[in-house]
Amino acid sequence: DVKVTQSSRYLVKRTGEKVFLECVQDMDHENMFWYRQDPGLGLRLIYFSYDVKMKEKGDIPEGYSVSREKKERFSLILESASTNQTSMYLCASSSGTGMGGTEAFFGQGTRLTVV
Amino acid sequence: KNEVEQSPQNLTAQEGEFITINCSYSVGISALHWLQQHPGGGIVSLFMLSSGKKKHGRLIATINIQEKHSSLHITASHPRDSAVYICAVRSYNTDKLIFGTGTRLQVFP
Numbered sequence: 001d002v003k004v005t006q007s008s009r010y011l012v013k014r015t016g017e018k019v020f021l022e023c024v025q026d027m028d029h030e031n032m033f034w035y036r037q038d039p040g041l042g043l044r045l046i047y048f049s050y051d052v053k054m055k056e057k058g059d060i061p062e063g064y065s066v067s068r069e070k071k072e073r074f075s076l077i078l079e080s081a082s083t084n085q086t087s088m089y090l091c092a093s094s095s096g097t098g099m100g101g102t103e104a105f106f107g108q109g110t111r112l113t114v115v
Numbered sequence: 116k117n118e119v120e121q122s123p124q125n126l127t128a129q130e131g132e133f134i135t136i137n138c139s140y141s142v143g144i145s146a147l148h149w150l151q152q153h154p155g156g157g158i159v160s161l162f163m164l165s166s167g168k169k170k171h172g173r174l175i176a177t178i179n180i181q182e183k184h185s186s187l188h189i190t191a192s193h194p195r196d197s198a199v200y201i202c203a204v205r206s207y208n209t210d211k212l213i214f215g216t217g218t219r220l221q222v223f224p
Contacts, residue, residue, distance in 0.1 A: 048211075074135075088156055104160060105160065106159070108156055110156075
């Protein structure tokens with residue numbers, strides 16, 4: 001069974017903390033994505049990566065950075081967490097060439113609350 | 116205006132009813148995805164289609180490229196179908212996924 005695994009289901013962090021969200025996939029996919037999901041806004045792309053050490057900004061990259069040192073792992077970093085980064089974060093991966101690939105597989109989500 | 120619009124936003128049904136969720140989009144696409152998100156957050160891909168119709172169990176997805184419209188149908192709905200259903204299109208120009216805001220379905224016994 002294919003899997004995209006996010007390291008935490010729920011996280012509570014304080015304003016100003018550095019936060020790491022980890023995502024691991026076991027499908028040997030080239031493409032990995034980080035989205036945030038907010039009520040009424042749908043999923044919005046933060047960053048994506050189409051190869052090891054490669055990263056591209058999505059639609060809302062401000063306040064975030066990413067790291068892809070290994071093909072199976074894509075990390076999202078909140079350099080200094082703020083309350084407006086309270087959200088559901090979803091990681092996804094897909095195969096294929098280019099930015100999009102084919103079918104996307106999603107992790108279970110991390111609900112982050114910044115207090 | 117959102118590039119991907121879903122309707123209705125919320126839907127309640129009695130067990131056994133036939134359900135239709137609609138998705139309209141305004142961009143050129145290479146594919147359209149239907150996703151299911153259960154309470155707790157995890158998302159499962161139901162269908163990816165670029166033309167015609169696909170069926171999986173009680174779920175049917177159709178797409179009309181000319182009209183830029185897709186529908187997700189659930190036959191003989193069941194309480195376990197209760198979830199948020201999300202339509203997403205892959206932009207032909209940018210190759211990125213653009214998501215609708217989802218349709219929250221509740222099926223009561």
